[in-house]
Amino acid sequence: xxxxxxxxxxxxxxxxxxxxxxxxxxxxxxxxxxxxxxxxxxxxxxxxxxxxxxxxxxxxxxxxxxxxxxxxxxxxxxxxxxxxxxxxxxxxxxxxxxxxxxxxxxxxxxxxxxxxxxxxxxxxxxxxxxxxxxxxxxxxxxxxxxxxxxxxxxxxxxxxxxxxxxxxxxxxxxxxxxxxxxxxxxxxxxxxxxxxxxxxxxxxxxxxxxxxxxxxxxxxxxxxxxxxxxxxxxxxxxxxxxxxxxxxxxxxxxxxxxxx
Amino acid sequence: xxxxxxxxxxxxxxxxxxxxxxxxxxxxxxxxxxxxxxxxxxxxxxxxxxxxxxxxxxxxxxxxxxxxxxxxxxxxxxxxxxxxxxxxxxxxxxxxxxxxxxxxxxxxxxxxxxxxxxxxxxxxxxxxxxxxxxxxxxxxxxxxxxxxxxxxxxxxxxxxxxxxxxxxxxxxxxxxxxxxxxxxxxxxxxxxxxxxxxxxxxxxxxxxxxxxxxxxxxxxxxxxxxxxxxxxxxxxxxxxxxxxxxxxxxxxxxxxxxxxxx
Ligand SMILES: Nc1ncnc2c1ncn2[C@@H]1O[C@H](COP(=O)(O)OP(=O)(O)OP(=O)(O)O)[C@@H](O)[C@H]1O
Ligand SMILES: [Mg+2]
Numbered sequence: 001x002x003x004x005x006x007x008x009x010x011x012x013x014x015x016x017x018x019x020x021x022x023x024x025x026x027x028x029x030x031x032x033x034x035x036x037x038x039x040x041x042x043x044x045x046x047x048x049x050x051x052x053x054x055x056x057x058x059x060x061x062x063x064x065x066x067x068x069x070x071x072x073x074x075x076x077x078x079x080x081x082x083x084x085x086x087x088x089x090x091x092x093x094x095x096x097x098x099x100x101x102x103x104x105x106x107x108x109x110x111x112x113x114x115x116x117x118x119x120x121x122x123x124x125x126x127x128x129x130x131x132x133x134x135x136x137x138x139x140x141x142x143x144x145x146x147x148x149x150x151x152x153x154x155x156x157x158x159x160x161x162x163x164x165x166x167x168x169x170x171x172x173x174x175x176x177x178x179x180x181x182x183x184x185x186x187x188x189x190x191x192x193x194x195x196x197x198x199x200x201x202x203x204x205x206x207x208x209x210x211x212x213x214x215x216x217x218x219x220x221x222x223x224x225x226x227x228x229x230x231x232x233x234x235x236x237x238x239x240x241x242x243x244x245x246x247x248x249x250x251x252x253x254x255x256x257x258x259x260x
Numbered sequence: 261x262x263x264x265x266x267x268x269x270x271x272x273x274x275x276x277x278x279x280x281x282x283x284x285x286x287x288x289x290x291x292x293x294x295x296x297x298x299x300x301x302x303x304x305x306x307x308x309x310x311x312x313x314x315x316x317x318x319x320x321x322x323x324x325x326x327x328x329x330x331x332x333x334x335x336x337x338x339x340x341x342x343x344x345x346x347x348x349x350x351x352x353x354x355x356x357x358x359x360x361x362x363x364x365x366x367x368x369x370x371x372x373x374x375x376x377x378x379x380x381x382x383x384x385x386x387x388x389x390x391x392x393x394x395x396x397x398x399x400x401x402x403x404x405x406x407x408x409x410x411x412x413x414x415x416x417x418x419x420x421x422x423x424x425x426x427x428x429x430x431x432x433x434x435x436x437x438x439x440x441x442x443x444x445x446x447x448x449x450x451x452x453x454x455x456x457x458x459x460x461x462x463x464x465x466x467x468x469x470x471x472x473x474x475x476x477x478x479x480x481x482x483x484x485x486x487x488x489x490x491x492x493x494x495x496x497x498x499x500x501x502x503x504x505x506x507x508x509x510x511x512x513x514x515x516x517x518x519x520x521x522x
Contacts, residue, residue, distance in 0.1 A: 157348040160316060161362040161403075162336065171361055175352040252352040254389035 040222035045229060048222040052211075062230065064207040065196060068124065069234075072131025073192045080136035080188070081181065084143025089173065094144075101140060109134045110198055122203035127196065134195040135188035142184025146177030179250055186242040193235045267295035267443030268329045268339050268410040270315060275324035277310055284310050286467035288324070295441040299448055299458035301498060306464045308447040312413050315445060316340050328411065341409040343417040347396035349388040349403075356384040359403045374406040375399075377436060394425035398432070405436060412437075414446040418453065426450075430457060434480065451498070455491045456481050463497045471497040 022042050028034050029041030036044065052058035083101065087094035109130060120126035150173065158172045200209020208227050215223035270292040277285040284307040292298050300308050313319040314326050317337040326333040328340075349358045359374055360366040375381045378398040388396055397417055404412060414433075418426045434457055437444055448454050454461045455475055463471035475490055 151348075153344065153346060153348050154350065156318070157342075157344070160318065160336065160340075160342045162338075163361075167361070171350065171353070175350070178352075252387045252389065254351075254387075 037219060037221065040225055044222040045225050048220070048226045052223070052226070057211075061206060061208050061211045062234075065200065065209070065230075066234065068127045068200075068207065069131060069192050069196045072128040072196070073135050073188060075128065076132035076135030076192075077139045077185065077188055079132070080139025080141075080184070081143050083136075084140045084181075085147065085173075085177075087144050088147025088177070089169070098144070101137075105137050105141070109137070110195065113198065113202060117203065127199040127204070130199050131192050131195045134191045138187045138191060139181075139184045142180045142187070143177060146180025146184075147173055149180070150176045179246075179253060182242070182246050182249065185245065186239065189238040189242055190235070193231060193238070197231055266410060267441055269294045270411070270443060270445075271325075271327040271330070272314075273325045273327065275314065275321045275326060277307065277314065277319065278322040283467055285314075285321075285464075288468065290462070290469065290472075292443060292445065295443055297437055297444045297446070297457060297459045299446045299454035299461045300464060301448060301451060301454050301461060301494060302464035302470075303498065304449075307467060308464055309415055311464070312342070312415050312445060312447055315411070316342050316413055318342075337411065339409060340411040340413055341404040341407070342413045342415065343397075343400050343404050345416040345419045347388070347393075347400040349396055349399055351388050353388075354384065355380060355386050355388065355391070355399050358388065358399055359406050362403055363406065370406060374402040377405070378402045378432060392425075394421050394429060397421065397429060401429075401433070401436070405440070408440060408442070410442055412442050412444045414444065414448075416447055416449060419449060426453070431480070433457065438479070451491050451494050452483075454494065455487060461490075461494050463494060465498075465500075 025034075025039075026041050026043060029036065029039070029044070034041075040048075049058065052061075083097060087098055087101075112133070113130065116126045116130055120129060154172055154176065158168050163172065197209060200207050201213060204210040204213070208230050212224050212227035215221075215227070270290070272288050272290040275285055275288040276283065288311070300311065302308055310319065314321055315328075315333075315337065317326075317333045317335055317340070320334075328337055349355075350361065353361060355375065356371060360368075360371045363370065372381060372384070375384055378401050380395060380398050380402065383391065383395065388399070391399065400417070417433075418429050421429060430453060433444075433446075437457075446454070446457060451461075455477075458475055461471070461473045461475060462469055463473075471494065473490065473494060477484070477487060477490075481487060
C-alpha cells in the first residue's frame with residue numbers, strides 16, 4: 001500500500017497537472033470555446049506532425065535546424081574551449097586576450113543580427129556564425145574559470161612529482177576544469193537553441209523556423225505550435241545529452257554537478 | 261631519475277630565506293646524514309615549511325647553499341618526494357591510478373606493492389572521496405614511496421588525523437623507513453611524534469636552530485621516563501624556558517602532549 005503510494009507520488013504525480021491541462025485544452029478546443037485560428041488543439045498539432053512527416057518534409061526541417069545548431073555549437077565550443085584553456089595556462093595569453101574577450105562578452109550577440117545579415121546575407125553562414133558566437137562566450141568563461149580555480153596544492157604536487165607538460169594537462173588541468181567545462185557545455189546548448197530560433201525566424205528557406213514562418217503566413221496555427229513543440233523537444237534532448245555527459249565523466253565527483 | 265634504496269646526505273650552509281621584508285630563515289647550518297630521520301618542531305610561522313620547501317627545491321635560498329649528496333640544489337631536487345598535510349590526491353583518479361600516475365612508466369606490480377605496504381591494496385579501485393582521511397594519507401605515502409625516493413620530506417602529514425590513526429601512521433612510517441633507509445625530514449607540531457620517530461629533533465626559533473637534540477632510544481620507542489625527559493626538554497625549548505627547569509617544563513609538557521596520552 002505505502003509502496004504503491006510512493007510510486008504514485010514519485011512517478012505519476014509530476015505528470016498529473018500537465019496531462020490535465022492537455023485534456024482540458026483539447027476539450028475546450030473540440031467544444032469550440034477556443035478558436036482554432038488562435039490556438040490549435042493538441043490533437044491538431046499531432047495531426048500536423050503526422051501530415052508533415054508523411055510528406056517527408058518534417059525530417060528535412062529538423063535535420064536542417066539540428067545541423068545548423070550543432071555545427072555552430074561545435075565551432076563556438078571549440079573556439080571558446082581553446083581560448084579558455086590558452087588563457088588558463090598562459091599568463092601572457094590571458095593578459096593579451098582576456099580583456100578584449102570580456103568586452104565582446106558585454107555585447108548581446110543577438111544584437112548583431114542586422115550586422116550579420118549584411119555580412120553574410122541570409123544564408124547558412126549567418127546562422128552558424130551567430131550560434132558559434134553565442135556559444136563560444138560561455139564555453140570560454142567556464143573553461144577559463146575552471147582552470148583558474150584549480151587547487152594550487154594539486155598543481156604543486158604535480159610539480160614535485162615532475163609531471164611532464166602533457167601529463168600536467170591531461171591528468172591535472174583538464175580533469176580538474178572538467179566540471180566547470182561541462183556546465184559551460186550545458187549552458188552553451190541552451191544559448192545555441194535560442195540563437196537558432198531567432199536567426200531562423202528572421203530568415204530561412206528550410207528548417208523549423210522556416211516551417212513556422214511559412215505556416216504563420218497561411219494561418220496554419222497547428223504547424224506554428226508544432227514548431228514551438230519541436231524546439232522544446234530538441235532543447236530537452238540536448239539537455240539530456242549534457243546530463244549524460246556529466247554523469248559519465250564526473251563519476252569521481254563526490255557531490256555531483258553544481259549548476260552554472 | 262635518481263632513485264635507490266640508500267638515503268642521501270643533506271647539508272645547509274649559511275642558508276637565509278627572505279620573503280619581502282621578512283627574514284624567515286637566517287644563517288642556518290644543518291647536516292643530515294644518509295638515512296637519518298630528522299624531526300623539525302617549532303612555533304607556527306617559524307619557517308619549518310619553508311625549510312622543507314628549500315630541501316625540495318620548490319624555493320631557492322636568498323643566500324647560502326642547500327647541498328644534497330654534496331651537490332648544490334638548483335631547481336627541483338630530483339631525489340626528494342614530499343608528503344603534505346592534505347593528501348593532495350587527484351580526485352578523478354582511482355587509488356591505484358593516483359600512485360601509478362607518478363611513475364614515468366606505469367608498472368602494475370610496483371604500484372600494487374606500494375599499496376600493499378600501506379595496507380590499501382584492497383581499496384585500489386576506489387575514488388579518493390570514498391576514503392577516510394587516514395586512508396588518503398596512506399595513499400599519499402604509497403605514492404611518495406613508490407619510486408623508493410632517497411629523501412622523503414613530510415610536512416605535518418599526520419596533523420589532520422585523529423590520535424589513534426596518527427599512532428598507526430607513525431608506526432607505518434617508522435617501519436617503512438627502517439626497511440628502506442631513506443633520509444627523512446618530518447615537520448610536526450606534535451613533540452611526542454618527533455621524539456618517537458626521529459634520530460634527532462631540531463627546534464627552529466627566530467629563523468635559527470635553537471635545539472638539536474639526539475634521541476638515543478631503541479626502536480620501537482615506548483613512553484619511558486627517558487622518552488618523557490627528552491620530550492620535556494624539547495617542549496621547554498619551544499616554550500622558551502631553560503631546560504634546567506625540568507619539573508616545570510614537564511608539567512607543561514604533559515599537558516601539551518595530551519592528545520598522545522589519551
Ligand atoms: N610565499 C611566501 N611569500 C611570503 N611570505 C611567506 C611565503 N611563504 C611563507 N611565508 C612566510 O614565512 C613565514 C614562515 O612560513 P612557514 O610556512 O615556513 O612557517 P611554518 O613554520 O611552516 O608554520 P606552520 O607551523 O604554521 O606551518 C611565515 O611568516 C609566512 O607568512
Ligand atoms: Mg608549515
